Amino acid sequence: MNTLKNDRLIRALLRQPVDTTPVWIMRQAGRYLPEYRATRKKAGDFLTLCKTPELACEVTLQPLDRFDLDAAILFSDILTIPDAMGLGLQFKEGDGPSFSNPVRSSSDIAKLAVPDPHDELRYVVDAVALIRRELNGRVPLIGFSGSPWTLATYMVEGGSSKEFSKIKGLLYSDPVALEQLLEIVSASVATYLNAQIEAGAQAVMIFDTWGGTLTPELYRRHSLAPMASIVQKLKRTHDGQTIPVILFSKGANHSLGEMAATGTDAVGLDWTINIRDAKKLVGDRVALQGNLDPTVLYSSPTAIRNEVKKILSDYTEPSGHVFNLGHGIHPGIDPNNVKVLVDCVHEFGSKQ
Amino acid sequence: MNTLKNDRLIRALLRQPVDTTPVWIMRQAGRYLPEYRATRKKAGDFLTLCKTPELACEVTLQPLDRFDLDAAILFSDILTIPDAMGLGLQFKEGDGPSFSNPVRSSSDIAKLAVPDPHDELRYVVDAVALIRRELNGRVPLIGFSGSPWTLATYMVEGGSSKEFSKIKGLLYSDPVALEQLLEIVSASVATYLNAQIEAGAQAVMIFDTWGGTLTPELYRRHSLAPMASIVQKLKRTHDGQTIPVILFSKGANHSLGEMAATGTDAVGLDWTINIRDAKKLVGDRVALQGNLDPTVLYSSPTAIRNEVKKILSDYTEPSGHVFNLGHGIHPGIDPNNVKVLVDCVHEFGSKQ
Numbered sequence: 001m002n003t004l005k006n007d008r009l010i011r012a013l014l015r016q017p018v019d020t021t022p023v024w025i026m027r028q029a030g031r032y033l034p035e036y037r038a039t040r041k042k043a044g045d046f047l048t049l050c051k052t053p054e055l056a057c058e059v060t061l062q063p064l065d066r067f068d069l070d071a072a073i074l075f076s077d078i079l080t081i082p083d084a085m086g087l088g089l090q091f092k093e094g095d096g097p098s099f100s101n102p103v104r105s106s107s108d109i110a111k112l113a114v115p116d117p118h119d120e121l122r123y124v125v126d127a128v129a130l131i132r133r134e135l136n137g138r139v140p141l142i143g144f145s146g147s148p149w150t151l152a153t154y155m156v157e158g159g160s161s162k163e164f165s166k167i168k169g170l171l172y173s174d175p176v177a178l179e180q181l182l183e184i185v186s187a188s189v190a191t192y193l194n195a196q197i198e199a200g201a202q203a204v205m206i207f208d209t210w211g212g213t214l215t216p217e218l219y220r221r222h223s224l225a226p227m228a229s230i231v232q233k234l235k236r237t238h239d240g241q242t243i244p245v246i247l248f249s250k251g252a253n254h255s256l257g258e259m260a261a262t263g264t265d266a267v268g269l270d271w272t273i274n275i276r277d278a279k280k281l282v283g284d285r286v287a288l289q290g291n292l293d294p295t296v297l298y299s300s301p302t303a304i305r306n307e308v309k310k311i312l313s314d315y316t317e318p319s320g321h322v323f324n325l326g327h328g329i330h331p332g333i334d335p336n337n338v339k340v341l342v343d344c345v346h347e348f349g350s351k352q
Numbered sequence: 353m354n355t356l357k358n359d360r361l362i363r364a365l366l367r368q369p370v371d372t373t374p375v376w377i378m379r380q381a382g383r384y385l386p387e388y389r390a391t392r393k394k395a396g397d398f399l400t401l402c403k404t405p406e407l408a409c410e411v412t413l414q415p416l417d418r419f420d421l422d423a424a425i426l427f428s429d430i431l432t433i434p435d436a437m438g439l440g441l442q443f444k445e446g447d448g449p450s451f452s453n454p455v456r457s458s459s460d461i462a463k464l465a466v467p468d469p470h471d472e473l474r475y476v477v478d479a480v481a482l483i484r485r486e487l488n489g490r491v492p493l494i495g496f497s498g499s500p501w502t503l504a505t506y507m508v509e510g511g512s513s514k515e516f517s518k519i520k521g522l523l524y525s526d527p528v529a530l531e532q533l534l535e536i537v538s539a540s541v542a543t544y545l546n547a548q549i550e551a552g553a554q555a556v557m558i559f560d561t562w563g564g565t566l567t568p569e570l571y572r573r574h575s576l577a578p579m580a581s582i583v584q585k586l587k588r589t590h591d592g593q594t595i596p597v598i599l600f601s602k603g604a605n606h607s608l609g610e611m612a613a614t615g616t617d618a619v620g621l622d623w624t625i626n627i628r629d630a631k632k633l634v635g636d637r638v639a640l641q642g643n644l645d646p647t648v649l650y651s652s653p654t655a656i657r658n659e660v661k662k663i664l665s666d667y668t669e670p671s672g673h674v675f676n677l678g679h680g681i682h683p684g685i686d687p688n689n690v691k692v693l694v695d696c697v698h699e700f701g702s703k704q
Binding site for chain 2: 293298
């Protein structure tokens, strides 16, 4: 396999010395970029974009041509696993995702099986291999999956939700059924991420968008514990290289210490905690990724630089920090402001 | 003025002995009740319901006839102050609130004035007086207002928002303009709540729905500091009675200690912290209100009772706890489940 020309991300995730703080941006390949919107238009619809490796590769690489980013992240949807399980993922314009066959009962759960990453999810594995080839060692490629709790939420609600009435109703009324669902989804996520690693992903991240909707106790049981079981099952070396793992739960700062104890290499932070306080909670166990409020990018270059510098100075260790937003970039952001952010991180990042 | 027949709420807020834990429910007068939906239909539209004291009184009292609640809360909208400032509040069916004249510039901010609670907001003061008369001492009446930050958010965004692009853009680009806006809104909230107290509100609560969208540092500056200034301006006794104050910021558990230091009597909790941990953070300075996950009400009576009992047993002090949900009750909840909750709190609450 080719050698990495820029290995800052991997080094920071493993808390090794870096020449400056690495930076990438959640949803960096996305609607805020006109070139992304053009490819999306060419694809016709969002799912075709996700399911065509050449197009997924094209949009994955786009932000790297504009900005001095230190990682590429696989362009894909968070709901590929439930789709591969036969739930029938659809995107109606302006409506967000929905499933034609949501999970509604114990018998629905009993019917679910772990999807074969080389069959139903082959388009993802193929995209990873293609992107890795096209990157040619420029920066590392991050693979990803949704967390079991987050995927289960969509599977039971049948799509996006504000109230989480169905999944929470299941959680409180029939926790055993929920555990069964989380178990099959966890096995699927582990298999899926390992297939991405074998295809060339050089780091993997688990996105737990909805863990923060739980009480701390239920978060640890239904969101963190399944993620911890996945961390134990992942191939942590491939082709002679260490594959770092990043866990990110939005809105779960109450459990950062517990996240750090899972064996993950890094923990992602949203912007509702000072990174200095987060560091105290996780100690020397993990690297931290984050955590600029994404809305800072609606302001001026001067304000963006000030806020970036604040976070960099609040993280006082020589390594172990990957700069990122605290959540995905919004579609309305001016790409020029992203350039200001990326360049500022490299200029003022931790040097060794 | 009439004497309170049930003063559990006031006693718990002031951390005095109680015969059992008091309970009320955020949005207890609301769409989950068929009788509310009938009055709303009679009113024609939501704003007419808010602005007609007889109708506001009718829906305020409805949940008390069904459930053994320990407080009434004024039925009103959170956006009455900006409406009274001339922003032109509208509710389009299914769309949520919007303003025809949102605040978009420093010159818009300079034009704002503190509304006279006995003129533009007279319908609220009249509703408070009427409800208080109709309650006839049955339970105390809680008055309320949105927090300055939360109101400013709606005023600048022009309505509901998911991304907070405009208010956050203003915050990061022109913090001085934001401070000016928060100052005039804070003065308005203090005047408004004092008018509610004079009209008969026996406790007041400030709802900060959107404080949790800020970093901890900016929360303290732009959301908590304005609330603290209001707490200092409130009439804390009226007609010989102490008027307790409750502050509630959703998603701001990082600053519970700072909230307790404002001089408020009580702090509301969402469900993302164990009440035992919250108690450690606030110490003996304040009472706590909360904090059941509202979605527990989608489950079974047995599950509801278990979850209620857990919170009651996690709060180990003899007084200083007002049971509530961690956020407003959802419109889809079965009223029978609310009865299960209320009765369970009284059965297993702290007895002295």
